[in-house]
Amino acid sequence: MAYSDKVLDHYENPRNVGKFDDEDANVGTGMVGAPACGDVMRLQIKVDDKGVIEDAKFKTYGCGSAIASSSLLTEWVKGRSLTEATEIKNKDIADELGLPPVKIHCSVLAEDAIKAAVADIKSKRDGELE
């Protein structure tokens, strides 16, 4: 398959690769996908007191398109509020990277990942309030 320049760029130079400490109260972690399906993405967001995502990191096991979409997602979530971040759609990621429709289903885990990461940070913070 032919890859778009944007996919190649994110694949060759993935942004924000890495891992924050899971235990950090300001970090939300979303792990989605399954090895058996050929895609697993771990997205982590670091959220400030005002609920704004100040940093993000990822690691992804998956095809080139999955890696590129994860990398792009980390760029997009930075600076957004939690609510704004959950508004990112798989289709927006696929459009930006020029992925064919068949790849949206199989390799774009963005929506699931950001929802899971936001849910994680919310549950951590709700816990603190109690």
Added chain:
Amino acid sequence: MECLTLEGNYGNPASRSHLLGWKAEEAVETARRQVADLINADPREIVWTSGATEADNLAIKGVAHFYNKKGKHLVTSKIEHKAVLDSCRQLEREGYEVTYLEPDEKGLISPQAVADVIREDTILVSLMHVNNEIGVVNDIEAIGKITREKKVIFHVDAAQSAGKLDIDLGAMQVDLMSLTAHKIYGPKGVGALYVRRKPRVRIEPQVHGGGHERGMRSGTLATHQIVGMGEAYRIAREEMHEEHERVLALRNRLLDGLKNIEEVYVNGDVEHRVAGNLNISFNFVEGESLMMALRDLALSSGSACTSASLEPSYVLRALGLSDELAHSSLRITVGRFTTEEEIDYAVEKIHEAVAKLRELSPLWDMYKDGVDLDQVQWAAH
């Protein structure tokens, strides 16, 4: 080229009444002999087809339709080429029954497993000589003894073995054999079916028409393609032993260069394996992403992302590989034109790419942290 120009050999090989036709017929018959010679067959046992796909179809449906009064049971394996599997599926729709043998974890079909499933009404056993994904070599000679003894017709798909392994149909009790040109550097779109004369095997034609190829496959012959296949088979016969040694040395050099990477697994038997094939899984690295890093090498993967069906390789799954390892597989083929420099370059590139992709892999992280990935609750999507 000579067969495509008017100055050259442009005649129709079936037109026996004029000189152009004779010359074309002569060229076709030379090629027929060249193909027959490689497998120690009689030229009259070679039926031209458009490739191994058509040969598989003709063999399997041809036997089933001819011998259906005798029985309607066929035996094949789960890791055959789609040309065989889909022909069998079609016959199932027509009311035949097919037993699909499971290979062992090395990818081999044991002769005993074949003997165990042959019944009174079994008319055909169809098994491949060399598997196209993992390169493993079935013991055709031993299986042929069993089928002959039980009076069951034996078809072998030799698309991946002709010109690479010795095939002696004087000694092997094979009744039908599918061949193709393009796997041994011949033209695409031409192949042949070997049909044994003694003991005689009958097949029902699948393409009806002017009665070419002894009525088994009608249609004007593609002289230029056939001449190309004959030449490829002639060269293979001359060079295959020397080529085997060289290719095997390169494949071993490749494997030696890769096997010290952590968590790598060779898929399929290493010993009973055609020289040019290496199929290897790099755990925790997805195959398509690895291929992307190796874009300038000619490779394929068992990963779903490289298949139209979005399923990982059915061949690797049938060996009992986990989905993960099937997704993480790479098939590397070493051939006539591969050089030592290319092998060394590939080894270096693969090392780099695997290291880089593992750095990116959450599974690798977890593995390194001692997490048992089988115990994790994954959300399949």
